[in-house]
Amino acid sequence: MTPRRVVVTGLGALTPIGNTLSEYWEGLVSGKSGAAPITYFDASDFKTQFACELKNFDILDFMHKKDARKQDRFTQYALVSTQEAIEDSKLPLDTVDKDRVGVIWGAGIGGLETFQNEVLNFAANDMKPRFNPFFIPKMIPDIAPGMISIKYGFRGPNFATVSACASSANALIDALNYIRLNHADVMVAGGSEAGVTCAGIGGFNAMHALSTRNDDPQTASRPFDKDRDGFVLGEGSGTLILEEYEHAKARGAKIYAEIVGGGLSADAHHMTAPHPEGIGARNVMLNCLRDANLKPEDVDVINMHGTSTGLGDIAESKAIKEVFGAHLYTMNINSTKSMTGHLLGAAGAIEAIASIMSIQNNIVPPTINHKTADEEIDPKINFTFGKAQKREVKVALSNTFGFGGHNACVVFKEIS
Known part of the structure; x- marks a missing residue:
């Protein structure tokens, strides 16, 4: 069917x-x-x-x-x-x-x-x-x-x-x-x-x-x-x-966006730490894009899991480079946890809402509190540091990763 x-x-x-x-x-x-x-x-x-x-x-x-x-x-x-x-x-x-x-x-x-x-x-x-x-x-x-x-x-x-x-x-x-x-x-x-x-x-x-x-x-x-x-x-x-x-x-409903795909994966690595090479994060994004029938080049924005932990931020940054390649440098990346903190089991929901509102308003919220660059994270990536940025947002992806190596990714698209 x-x-x-x-x-x-x-x-x-x-x-x-x-x-x-x-x-x-x-x-x-x-x-x-x-x-x-x-x-x-x-x-x-x-x-x-x-x-x-x-x-x-x-x-x-x-x-x-x-x-x-x-x-x-x-x-x-x-x-x-x-x-x-x-x-x-x-x-x-x-x-x-x-x-x-x-x-x-x-x-x-x-x-x-x-x-x-x-x-x-x-x-x-x-x-x-x-x-x-x-x-x-x-x-x-x-x-x-x-x-x-x-x-x-x-x-x-x-x-x-x-x-x-x-x-x-x-x-x-x-x-x-x-x-x-x-x-x-x-x-x-x-x-x-x-x-x-x-x-x-x-x-x-x-x-x-x-x-x-x-x-x-x-x-x-x-x-x-x-x-x-x-x-x-x-x-x-x-x-x-x-x-x-x-x-x-x-029924003439207002439509915010279409939810076009979801991906799941496991790190199969450690009770609390992510895989150091971001293998689970890479796989979950690829699974999500495949489910949505989208190419990496279709994505405009990623709301990262981005928890502000030493291992997690580096592993996820490696993963997005592997999935998106050169297209990554044309995208906006952000972590709204810099503002809300980490809502644990509720994080995926409120961050999905942030992604949808970015599509609605063509605005990417910032990643705040960035003071010092980490040499292990590619400085050419646009993490939307400091203040919100206006741009056309047609496709937005949202990552969430949990203890036990559970990874989930959802992607939303402008309705057409």
Whole structure:
């Protein structure tokens, strides 16, 4: 059978640099940093004392306190960004066939805060078995797509993808294929994460994965910079409404872009480190382009995984040189993690949104905080350092890579 075309008809974003899609895009284009001292708990004894938290956000603006108490923050975030995306899509909830609408959601960790607090309470109560009845349903990653389907009555395919930092890109690829293969007409896809907790900061500190630039948090996330010292932990959520092209056209939907391909690969190398030659990153981009029936020369922009880690930035830079060759020097490359921090399982979703908005607006957001060139990274590559650049963007590719060697890549194209 001929795969059906799939387009994006709604977007929702809840990020450290903006609590709505428009605020997020404005933050990206202006080069805003979301990093600041941690406010959720006393981090004074931690090696890292800052993160990219949400700002001026109150879940009680979106749901009753009683309902909020039954959900971990990662599920709350998922419901908030999904509400915006569904409203943005103008999906006719009263008439759409809800048997043909599904939800696939990515979360690398899920309810980490819930798990942490329940264990702390257990220890504080002399190990007496007194647990919250919502402990398990608040914690499990698949509760987020479950709650979205319950809220809106969507009865199509429904599950969670868990592949560390590639989780929500995996969700997008699965959603794309369910529509392509005629198992659904509309899919809600994205990811959320709420890892800014004692356990999250402490755990990543123990791995030496986080920046410890406590004296200057706003410049701590510095992808491709020689003095980068780790990523900055972020939180939030991103939602995309994917829809079969003819279904979208028939209802007169606004179309942001077409999602034309997705690629997957594994490094098969190390628990946390990327393959030093970027083999998995190379393969995932080639797989994505092959799936989309595109050539490397068709791509205008790549939103890199670009976490601001020593090994990762170099390996990914090697990979893009191998895939794109001389064409690389005509492209724009960026890492929006320099502004948002690393949203772990939600990274793929919010970075896919950034790629789509680049196509919509013909603007490439910057990679901020670059101060010193790294001699191991080709200086001729245009990493869009410092400020946003205007250019025609017809095809945008987005990379996400996760612990365990999981790689996912999605590509979007101007609708034609």
